[in-house]
Amino acid sequence: MESFTKIKRKLRRKTVGIAGAGGLGSNCAVALARVGIGKLIICDFDKVTRANLNRQYYFNEQIGQQKVFALADNIFFIDPYVKVLPKNIKLSPANIKESFKSCDVIVEAFDKAEMKEMLIETVLDEMPEKPLVVGLGMAGWGKNEIIKSRNIDNLFICGDEETEISPELPPLAPRVGIVANMQANQVLELLLNQ
Amino acid sequence: MQITLNNRPEIIDKKEITISELINLKSFTFKLLVTKINGNLIKKADRETAVIKDGDKVDIIHLISGG
Incomplete structure (x- = not known):
């Protein structure tokens, strides 16, 4: 078993790309910062x-x-040794590869399904070797038992894959936070196995 | 022919079928999808022409909003 010091040393050398800084992205980034990932884009x-x-x-x-x-x-206040590269850009097929080429893993953290589709298709097409962790289905509350994760090749899916946001099923802190942290947990597993 | 669709065995009453035809046949109502045949991405624009054959592994991922 690796000691925590060894694990931290390994994570310090890693870079994670996060596409979207909303409910999934901001919470996932903070979880990754707290475990000491070297760099977040x-x-x-x-x-x-x-x-x-x-x-x-x-x-x-x-x-x-x-x-x-x-x-x-906010990440600086948690751990000033985590490097953050903030890119104030709208991601599109024209800039995804350029933005994330130096990353060991990419996290999909958009809210709109159209954007999820665009990012997944672009990454699978242009960088099929890059692990991609997506959040799919976390609207509303309760239903802990249907939240799960699975993978199709290099695509890792976290979420219930069925609850879509609507006026009756808003995105709320607990379920969005669960899925964001599942994504961070999946990223850790991938990085520590690399 | 028999294929594997989203990890489940599926009998299709045809010798081959395109991704678009399969989506219609299975009445998938979600508009936003990512599709793969045997691990290879089939881009949205290629679904009309990408052919599924006996024994193929097909993944159709439904994308839903929230995050």
């Missing part, structure tokens, strides 16, 4: 709003700030 173009605070890792006084810079600040 975080991409998003959005600003923090009041409505985000029900599940995303931001604070009241950060409303109006660009998410990637607010998240970089």
